[in-house]
Amino acid sequence: MNQRIKLGMVGGGQGAFIGAVHRIASRIDDRYELVAGAFSSNPEKSLASGKELGISTDRNYKDYLEMASKESERTDKIDAVAIVTPNHMHHPIAMAFIEKGFHIICDKPLAINLKECEELVKATKEKDIIFALTHNYTGYPMIRNAKAMCEQGDLGNIRVIQAEYAQDWLTEDIENKSESGGNKQAAWRTDPAQSGGGGCIGDIGTHAFNLVRFITSLQPQQLSAELTSFVSGRQLDDNAQISIRFNGGAKGSIWSSQVAIGNENHLMIRIYGEKGGLEWCQEDPNYLYFTKFGSPKQKITRGGAGALEAANDVTRIPPGHPEGYLEGFANIYTDVANALSDKLKNNYDATKYCFPTVEDGLEGIRFIERSIASSSSDSSWVNF
Ligand SMILES: NC(=O)c1ccc[n+]([C@@H]2O[C@H](COP(=O)([O-])OP(=O)(O)OC[C@H]3O[C@@H](n4cnc5c(N)ncnc54)[C@H](O)[C@@H]3O)[C@@H](O)[C@H]2O)c1
DSSP states (O other): OOOOEEEEEEEOOTTOSHHHHHHHHHHTTTOEEEEEEEOOSSHHHHHHHHHHTTOOGGGBOSSHHHHHHHHHTOTTOOSEEEEESOGGGHHHHHHHHHHTTOEEEEOSSOOSSHHHHHHHHHHHHHTTOOEEEOOGGGGSHHHHHHHHHHHTTTTOSEEEEEEEEEOOTTSSOTTTOSTTSSOHHHHHHTOHHHHOSOSHIIIIIHHHHHHHHHHHOOOEEEEEEEEEOOSTTOSSOSEEEEEEEETTSOEEEEEEESOOTTOSSEEEEEEEESSEEEEEETTSTTEEEEEETTSOOEEEETTSTTOOHHHHTTOOSOTTSOOOHHHHHHHHHHHHHHHHHHHHTTOOOGGGOOSOBHHHHHHHHHHHHHHHHHHTTTTOOEEO
C-alpha cells in the first residue's frame, strides 16, 4: 500500500464551505492524512477549527506564514498543502508554500489577475512543484467519457458548443442583508478586492469554460462578452454571456448566472459535431447523452454498457447507485496522489495524470480578463 500523503490545509475553518469538501474528497480513497493547518483568517478561529479537526497542537497554526515556515523545518513535514481560501489569498499563500518547496492543491479561480498567475506558473516551474487546481467537474466519470469520445472522433469536427452554469442564490443582495452584515460567502464573492475582477464569471463561469477546454481541447481564438450586475449596487457581474470563436471554426457560447431563479447548480454542456452530439448536466451526472446523426439518442450510464475505459477508471460503485460531487472531487485528489507518490519515487510523468494545473488556472483568468475587456468595449470581439 502507498504511504498516505501528508496534507496541510489553509482555509476551510469553522463555517467555511469548500474546505470540508476537500477534506472528504482527500479521504475517499484513503490516500491522504490531514496533519497540519491554518484554517482561518482569524487566529483564534483557526486554532479552534484545527482542534475540532484533531490536528496536533504543534501543527495547528495561527496563520499560513507560520505554517509554511515551521512545516519546512520538520522531518515529517507535509507533502502538499490544500488552499481553500477566498480568491485573493490564493497567490500569496501558494507563493509562500512554493518558496518552501511544497506541492499545491488550490481551489479555483487560480488568482485575481494574470500577473499573479504568471508568477505562479513561473515559480511552479522553477521549484519543480506539482500544482493542481480543483476544477472538480473534470473529475466526473461521464465528463471523462465525453472527452474520450471527442478524442476518438465520435462527434467528428466540432461545430457548436453550449455551456452554462446557472444558480439563483445571488438574486438579492444577500451580501448586505441581515443584522450580522450579510452572507459571508456572498460578501467576498461580490467584493473585487477579494474575488478579483470577475464575479459570477470567475466563481462559476470559469468552471463552464474549463469544462469546454477539457472535453474538446479546442483553443479559443476570440471572444465577445456581456457582463451585467443586475442587483443594484453590486460591484461585480452576476450574469455573463460570452460568445467564443475557436480555432478550427467551432462556435461556442458560455452563460453563467447567479440570478437565474429556479437554478441551483445547473452546470450543463452540449457539444455538436459533424457526426454526433453530446449532452451532460451536473445535476444528473451519472448519464451522458450521445446522438449519432440519423440514429436514436443513446443514454450512456456511468459504469454501464457503452461507458469507456476513461470513465470506468474513475468509477467506484455499480450503475444505478449515484456518484456525484464528492466522488468527482475525490478523483482529482486521487490523481494528484498518484502524481505526488510518483514524484517521491522519482517516477513522475506529467502525461499520465488528468488533473487541471496552474496553466489551466492561468487560462481561466485570461478568460475572465478578456471577457471584462470585451464587455467594457460594448461587447467587441477581442483576441484570446
Ligand atoms: N471547486 C468548487 O466547486 C468550489 C466551490 C466553492 C468554492 N470554491 C472556491 O474555494 C475557495 C473558498 O470558497 P468557500 O466558499 O469555501 O469560502 P468560505 O468563505 O466558505 O471559506 C473561506 C475560508 O478561508 C479562510 N481564510 C480566509 N483568509 C485566510 C487566511 N489568510 N488564512 C487562512 N484561512 C483564511 C476563512 O476564514 C474561511 O474559513 C474560493 O476560491 C472559491 O472560489 C470552489
